[in-house]
Amino acid sequence: MKRILPLIFFSLLFFSCRNSNGFFKMEGRLLHMNQGELYLYSPDGVIEGLDTIKVEAGRFAFQIPCEKEGTLVVVFPNFSTQPIFTEPGEEVNVKADASHLREIEVKGTEANELMSDFRKQVASVSPPEERKFAEQFVKDHPESIVSRYIVNRYFILNSTPDYKLALNLIKEMQTAQPDNWELERMKRQLRTMKNATVGLNLPQFTVKTLGGKTITGNELRRNHMVIINVWASWDYNSLEMQRTLNEAARKGYATVLGISIDASPKDVRRLLKADDIIFENVCDGQMLDGKLLQTLGLTTMPDNIVVKNGKITERRVTANTIRQRINNL
Incomplete structure (x- = not known):
């Protein structure tokens, strides 16, 4: 019996660790927001539909099954959005002031810490300077999922998109991530978007x-x-x-x-x-x-x-x- 108990203990520990590897966890603290709700969606399929996070006493926690890296977009009560990058078996900590959400800080994984550093870099610059920083970030980190988000945010899903630059940056990322199917999807997306380029006639349908x-x-x-x-x-x-x-x-x-x-x-x-x-x-x-x-x-x-x-x-x-x-x- 004495030999069996350690085996049971280590078996439980083993399966517990395996289970945690299939999840992504996010915890955080929000200053100047005691209670409320945050909304979540994913542009790349990490979760389906819209999810809700309850904020109580300025704190929140959220955990989901996670089999691949991806992007969650958090929607705050003032309708501003911030990305959180998921990885299987990882946990991140979010620290933010609800009145200064551009300075949100996320620690725990390399991708989220890269994004936090980028936020600080562009927090007080003009929009043209911000785009220059965004372009340089992608060139410096073509292997990162953060670069994919930044290309979408600044050069595709923008009121003044730059499809040519976006395509060039995607090609640089593909060199660093040759097996990333999401980058190929973005390239196809850009080709289709040319149908709705500003200045063209509305297509017939x-x-x-x-x-x-x-x-x-x-x-x-x-x-x-x-x-x-x-x-x-x-x-x-x-x-x-x-x-x-x-x-x-x-x-x-x-x-x-x-x-x-x-x-x-x-x-x-x-x-x-x-x-x-x-x-x-x-x-x-x-x-x-x-x-x-x-x-x-x-x-x-x-x-x-x-x-x-x-x-x-x-x-x-x-x-x-x-x-x-x-x-x-």
Whole structure:
């Protein structure tokens, strides 16, 4: 019996360690936020949909099964977002002041500490300088998952994207990460996005909305102002944009078309009804592989294009910008 007990102990210890290796854990402390909720989503499939973290007494903890490195995006109550990079079997500690979230610090893994250092570097510089620092970061760290996030954030998912520079940086990352399929996906995404380059005419398409109406690109080009918005029920920022665009449609500021990347058209109809959305929406259940998204070069989320008199004039306009324009009517 004495020999058996140590064997049982070490067996339990072994399986416990194996189990912890399949998880990623995040703990943190927020100054100036005693209670509340944070929202989480993942642009690369670490979690599905939108998740919630409870903040109590300024502290929070979150743990998920994790089989690969990836990105979680934390949405704070002021709608600002910050990335957290996951790794199997790792744990990170988050320290932040809710009134100065640009200075959030995440320790515990190399990727998160690199991102924390980058945040400090760009905390007080101008937007053009910030982009220069972002470009240099990717060149200095082409092997890092952080570089993938930074290319998306500064050169693709930006109101003034630089697709040529983004493609060059992705090629540098592929040299350091030749087996990374996500980088190849980003390259394909960039090629499709050229369909919605500012200055081009809105492409022709025909689509049937959830309300049963048929809409064409030719029809939309005849409107003075059109906004096409990509959204999902699990993405807080895109939902905010949907509700802002609903006000824009009510006040006659623009003709709006929403494209949901949710998998269930039935669930989307329910949400549209709950939010009293008055403009037409499309959901084919194909998520980001939908034909309309490919035609319009809208392969990310959230995303939008603004069309004036048939030509694409802006991309990724924020909800705050739309609200300001409505108020100035």
